[in-house]
Amino acid sequence: MSSGFAALCFLLLHTGALGFRILPGSSLSHQEITMMAILNSTVQVCRALAQAEGTDFTFPAQPFTAEAVAVACGEPKSSKNYRQAIIFITLRNIRVDIRHALNGSFHFDEELFVQGRNIITEGIMVVKASNKQGNFESARQKMGEILHPLQDFYSHSNWVELGNKFPNANLIRSDTSIGNLADRNRATCRNCDGDDCRNNILADIIEEKVLTSGYFGVVPFASTKPKGKCSHGGAGDQTSKIEPKGGINKDSFDASHGHLHPDAANLAIAATSWLLEDIRGAAGDRPFLQYETLSACVSCFKEVKGVSSSRSFVSFPPSGCWESPKGPVKRFVL
């Protein structure tokens, strides 16, 4: 990675220009959104397994932690591995902001709805196929990558502003309509009132439930924003300085549409849960837990004597087997 590009990434990460923040703070970040959804889905699976086996299940206290969820699932000793698996997925999610910083398809910017959905649905097929082959490392990698655009949709499009209370189920299906997409030539925004962007989406767009998203660009005076289109907004986005000025993103409380940040974040959590539910349905409950928690090298497990195969969630990777989280941490810090 060139130092210029690294510097740009650093700037983008710190201005939070690209999506939900990727570092924890008072606003919800990609990391927290992903973690909350995975913890919740694990609880659901463990409860379903307990019910099927006729054993008791006690919900962990809110907010869920990896440790408490592992205890609730009857596997306290696997909490470290479980936590690492979650961290690995969230790092692959965050990495999208570095690898694909300026590609709008990965962020549902620039009305690239079809392209964004393709990334998600093609990724879901890869996750399912990898799970089937027992290649959980690949499954987790791809999962992290596709959760990024899935979550960004709620912050970067006007789905929330259109009054939707549930996620867009069509983002995880490939053969359906994503919604009433704005025509390339149709104006969608007007100037904000100074810093107040609460009413900058055109009334006819809201009334007709037309789906749009913000344009984004870091190069001054070289905006590719078509006439009348919304911008992403924020310090790093140069298109938001060109009419119609201001933006619509809900990445954090201090974003252009920061007043809607909690709605966007909650929908992103719910959408993440739906996607996990879809993967779980294809995998089955036990393999799903295995996918969520087991180590990079499944072959190691097969060779270890005495590892319980009845509940793979509990298995311990022999030392040296657990490798997933190392690399990406370093790359993330550039």
Ligand SMILES: *[C@@H]1O[C@H](CO)[C@@H](O)[C@H](O)[C@H]1NC(C)=O
């Ligand atoms: C947890 O998952 C259940 C079932 O999928 C869902 O009904 C619930 O809303 C989820 N809760 C959170 C906080 O995501």
Ligand SMILES: *[C@@H]1O[C@H](CO)[C@@H](O)[C@H](O)[C@H]1NC(C)=O
């Ligand atoms: C953005 O990513 C998509 C999906 O990988 C790819 O097809 C497209 O060519 C990329 N666009 C640019 C401008 O690099």
